[in-house]
Amino acid sequence: MNEDLMQKIMGEVMKKMADAPATEAPEAKCAAKEEAEKVPCTANFTGCGLTEFVGTAIGSTIGLVIANLDAGIHEALKIDPKYRSIGIIGDRTGAGPQIFAADEAVKATNSEIVLIELPRDTEGGAGHGSLIIFGAEDVSDARRAVEVTLKELDRTFGDVYGTSAGHLEFQYTARASYALNKAFGAPIGKSFGITVGAPAAIGVLLADTAVKAANVDVVGVSTPGNGGTSYSNEVILTFSGDSGAVRQAIIAAREVGLQVLKTLDGTEPTSTTVPYI
Amino acid sequence: MNEDLMQKIMGEVMKKMADAPATEAPEAKCAAKEEAEKVPCTANFTGCGLTEFVGTAIGSTIGLVIANLDAGIHEALKIDPKYRSIGIIGDRTGAGPQIFAADEAVKATNSEIVLIELPRDTEGGAGHGSLIIFGAEDVSDARRAVEVTLKELDRTFGDVYGTSAGHLEFQYTARASYALNKAFGAPIGKSFGITVGAPAAIGVLLADTAVKAANVDVVGVSTPGNGGTSYSNEVILTFSGDSGAVRQAIIAAREVGLQVLKTLDGTEPTSTTVPYI
Amino acid sequence: MNEDLMQKIMGEVMKKMADAPATEAPEAKCAAKEEAEKVPCTANFTGCGLTEFVGTAIGSTIGLVIANLDAGIHEALKIDPKYRSIGIIGDRTGAGPQIFAADEAVKATNSEIVLIELPRDTEGGAGHGSLIIFGAEDVSDARRAVEVTLKELDRTFGDVYGTSAGHLEFQYTARASYALNKAFGAPIGKSFGITVGAPAAIGVLLADTAVKAANVDVVGVSTPGNGGTSYSNEVILTFSGDSGAVRQAIIAAREVGLQVLKTLDGTEPTSTTVPYI
Incomplete structure (x- = not known):
C-alpha cells in the first residue's frame, strides 16, 4: 500500500519532469556535442509520451528509465535493492558500441552497471545485440546515464x-x-x-x-x-x-x-x- | 523382426487412416471453429501424402506424427518408452503461441508433453521458434494433439x-x-x-x-x-x-x-x- | 625479439610463396578436380594480397592461414603449442559441409583438427555456421588443409x-x-x-x-x-x-x-x- 502510494507519487513526479523544459536538454546537449566534437549525434529524445521513454539511437537502440522498479522484478533480475531506479539500454545490433558508450556514462554519472547480457541477434547478421541495465539511487542519475550512452553511440559506431x-x-x-x-x-x-x-x-x-x-x-x-x-x-x-x-x-x-x-x-x-x- | 512387423502393420494402418474420411475432419472442424469463435483458422491439413504429415499453420509451423517412434531415437531423446507414438510441432516463429496452443491440446486429448525446446530463430527477427513433442500411447491421440495445436494458433498469435x-x-x-x-x-x-x-x-x-x-x-x-x-x-x-x-x-x-x-x-x-x- | 625475428622471416617466406607459381596451383587443381569428378569447383583463391589469405568458397566460407600464431592467442584458444601454424575455415552457412570437407583435408594432409565450433548463424536462416581450426607443425600443411577443404565444399553442399x-x-x-x-x-x-x-x-x-x-x-x-x-x-x-x-x-x-x-x-x-x- 505504501509501495503503491510511493509509486503514484513517483509517477506524478516523473510526469512533471517530462513536461518541464529539462526534457529538451538532451537534444540541446546533443547539438552542442555535435558542434564540439565534429561527430554526428543522431540520438532522438522525442517520439513517445511515456515517462519511462528516454530516447532511441543508431543500431536499433532504445533507452528507458524506471523510477522505482517493482520489488518482484528487482529480485528476479538479482539487482541490489539499494538501486531503486534503473536505466535500460537495449539494441538489436552492436553490444561493443553500447558497452563502450555505457562505460563513458558510468564515468560521467552517479550510477552503476548492474547487468550486461549479449543476445544473439544483429537483425539477421552474424553478431549480437545487448541489454545493459544501470542502477542508481536517484532516477535522475539513471536517466542521465541512459542519455549519455545514447549520445556516445554515433562515436562508438565509428569503427x-x-x-x-x-x-x-x-x-x-x-x-x-x-x-x-x-x-x-x-x-x-x-x-x-x-x-x-x-x-x-x-x-x-x-x-x-x-x-x-x-x-x-x-x-x-x-x-x-x-x-x-x-x-x-x-x-x-x-x-x-x-x-x-x-x-x-x-x-x-x-x-x-x-x-x-x-x-x-x-x-x-x-x-x-x-x-x- | 517383431519390431519391423509391427512397424509395417502400423504403417498400413496409418495409410488407411489417411485415406479414410477422418483426414477431412480437421478441416471441417477448422471451419466450424472459425464460425463459432469468430477467429480465422488458417491451419492447412493438406499438401503432403506422407502418413506422418498432419498440417501446417501460421508462424512457419509444421505438425507431424510418428506412430511408432524408433527405439534408438526414443532413447536419444529421453522420452518415456510407454509413449510409442509422438506428435511433433515445430516452427520458425513463435514459441509462446505454440506452447499456449499445445496447452489447450493437452487438456483436450489423451497426451502428455514430453519435450519443449526453444531454438534461437524467428527467421531473422529477435526471438525464437519452438520444438514441442507430445507423447501418447495411441497414435490417434498424438495426431489429435497436433491438430488441436495447429488450429489454436490463429487465436494465440492474436496478441x-x-x-x-x-x-x-x-x-x-x-x-x-x-x-x-x-x-x-x-x-x-x-x-x-x-x-x-x-x-x-x-x-x-x-x-x-x-x-x-x-x-x-x-x-x-x-x-x-x-x-x-x-x-x-x-x-x-x-x-x-x-x-x-x-x-x-x-x-x-x-x-x-x-x-x-x-x-x-x-x-x-x-x-x-x-x-x- | 627472437620471436619477432622469426615472424619477420616467416612473413618474408610466406610472401615469396605467395608470389611463386605455387599460388596458382590450387586453381589448377580445382579445374582438374572439376574435370575428373564432374562436380563444379567454385572455390576462389584470388582477391586478396595478404599472405594469410587462402581463398573463399560457397556458403560464405573463408580460408585463412597463420604461419606462426602468437603465443598469447595460442594459449587463449587452448591449442597445443606444438602446432605453430594454423589453418582456419570460417563460414556463415553450413557446418556440415565444412566439417565433412575438413575431414577429407585431415586425411589428405599432415594436419590435425584443433577446434570446431558452431555459431548460431546461417545469414538469417534456421541453422549455424562453423569455425574450424587445423593445427600443423609446418605452414604449408596448414595451408594445404585449408585449400583441400575449400575445394571439397562444392561436393559437400550437394545434399x-x-x-x-x-x-x-x-x-x-x-x-x-x-x-x-x-x-x-x-x-x-x-x-x-x-x-x-x-x-x-x-x-x-x-x-x-x-x-x-x-x-x-x-x-x-x-x-x-x-x-x-x-x-x-x-x-x-x-x-x-x-x-x-x-x-x-x-x-x-x-x-x-x-x-x-x-x-x-x-x-x-x-x-x-x-x-x-
Whole structure:
C-alpha cells in the first residue's frame, strides 16, 4: 500500500519532469556535442509520451528509465535493492558500441552497471545485440546515464564496418571503467581495446594481427563456443596496455580486417558513422 | 523382426487412416471453429501424402506424427518408452503461441508433453521458434494433439505484434495445464500469463508495468543470458494470479509496449491475427 | 625479439610463396578436380594480397592461414603449442559441409583438427555456421588443409537443400576421420552419415525415418536445447554402420524430407550444387 502510494507519487513526479523544459536538454546537449566534437549525434529524445521513454539511437537502440522498479522484478533480475531506479539500454545490433558508450556514462554519472547480457541477434547478421541495465539511487542519475550512452553511440559506431558477408568492430578507450570491467574483465583505469571479426575465422586473424603489432596484454579471446559470444559467429579479442600500444594494435588489425572481409562478397566495408581510432 | 512387423502393420494402418474420411475432419472442424469463435483458422491439413504429415499453420509451423517412434531415437531423446507414438510441432516463429496452443491440446486429448525446446530463430527477427513433442500411447491421440495445436494458433498469435525493429507478445490462459507447466513452471490449474518484449530492454519495461498494474505473482523473468530465452533478444515475464488480475496486468503492459516499440522505427505495431486478450 | 625475428622471416617466406607459381596451383587443381569428378569447383583463391589469405568458397566460407600464431592467442584458444601454424575455415552457412570437407583435408594432409565450433548463424536462416581450426607443425600443411577443404565444399553442399522456410542436409563418408570424430563423435574408420532438418520438427522425422530404413547405429541426436546445435532450429541425427546401410538410411530420409519441407511454403527444395549421395 505504501509501495503503491510511493509509486503514484513517483509517477506524478516523473510526469512533471517530462513536461518541464529539462526534457529538451538532451537534444540541446546533443547539438552542442555535435558542434564540439565534429561527430554526428543522431540520438532522438522525442517520439513517445511515456515517462519511462528516454530516447532511441543508431543500431536499433532504445533507452528507458524506471523510477522505482517493482520489488518482484528487482529480485528476479538479482539487482541490489539499494538501486531503486534503473536505466535500460537495449539494441538489436552492436553490444561493443553500447558497452563502450555505457562505460563513458558510468564515468560521467552517479550510477552503476548492474547487468550486461549479449543476445544473439544483429537483425539477421552474424553478431549480437545487448541489454545493459544501470542502477542508481536517484532516477535522475539513471536517466542521465541512459542519455549519455545514447549520445556516445554515433562515436562508438565509428569503427564498426559491415557488409552483407560479415562485420568488423574496433573499440578503444584511454581508461576503462566499470562497464568494460563487467562485460569484458577490463582492468579498471587502464587503456583497453577490442577487435571483433565475423565470420569468426576473420576474428582469429584480427586477434593474431593485433597482438603481434604492439606490446599489449591479452585479457581474453571469445569464440562462438567458449561462452563469450552467446554462440554468435564472431571472435573477440580484448586487451589492455599503454595507450599508444592499444591503438597501434587496433590500427594494424583494422588494416588487415578491411582487406580480408572484402574477399567474401567483393564489397568494400565502410564505417557505420565516422572512424574515431 | 517383431519390431519391423509391427512397424509395417502400423504403417498400413496409418495409410488407411489417411485415406479414410477422418483426414477431412480437421478441416471441417477448422471451419466450424472459425464460425463459432469468430477467429480465422488458417491451419492447412493438406499438401503432403506422407502418413506422418498432419498440417501446417501460421508462424512457419509444421505438425507431424510418428506412430511408432524408433527405439534408438526414443532413447536419444529421453522420452518415456510407454509413449510409442509422438506428435511433433515445430516452427520458425513463435514459441509462446505454440506452447499456449499445445496447452489447450493437452487438456483436450489423451497426451502428455514430453519435450519443449526453444531454438534461437524467428527467421531473422529477435526471438525464437519452438520444438514441442507430445507423447501418447495411441497414435490417434498424438495426431489429435497436433491438430488441436495447429488450429489454436490463429487465436494465440492474436496478441503477437511485430515491426522490423522488434516484437511484443502477450498470452493468457484461465487455467494453465502441463505444457505451460513444463515450459514456464506455470502452477497447474491457475490463471497464467506472459509478457514478451524484444529488443530485451522493452521486455524489462513490460515486466515492470505488468506487475505494478495488478496483484499478480511473478513466476519468473527470463533474460537473454539467464537461460530462459536461448540467447534471444527478449525479456519474458511469467506470472499467475486470479483471472482478472492476470488480464489486467497484460492489458497494462500491452498499452505501454505498443507505444514504446513504435519509437524504434516509427511503425505502428499490428496484431498478427486478431487480439484475444 | 627472437620471436619477432622469426615472424619477420616467416612473413618474408610466406610472401615469396605467395608470389611463386605455387599460388596458382590450387586453381589448377580445382579445374582438374572439376574435370575428373564432374562436380563444379567454385572455390576462389584470388582477391586478396595478404599472405594469410587462402581463398573463399560457397556458403560464405573463408580460408585463412597463420604461419606462426602468437603465443598469447595460442594459449587463449587452448591449442597445443606444438602446432605453430594454423589453418582456419570460417563460414556463415553450413557446418556440415565444412566439417565433412575438413575431414577429407585431415586425411589428405599432415594436419590435425584443433577446434570446431558452431555459431548460431546461417545469414538469417534456421541453422549455424562453423569455425574450424587445423593445427600443423609446418605452414604449408596448414595451408594445404585449408585449400583441400575449400575445394571439397562444392561436393559437400550437394545434399544441402534450402527454401525460405527451412533446410535439409545429408552427409555421408565411407570412412570417418578426426574432424568428424571431434565434431560428432564419429567412430574413426567407419562409414558415417548425418541427417539434418530445420525447423527442428522435420529433423525428428528424418532421424526416425533414417534409423528405420536400414540397420545403422545411432551415434547421437542433437536438438535445439541439448547442447548439440548451439540453439539453432535443427535436429541432427549422427549414425554409423556399413557403407550400404548408411547410404540407404540417408536416401530414405532425404525422400521424406523433400516432401515435408515443401509443405511449409510450397517451394520445391533444390540442391545447393549437385547431390552426391
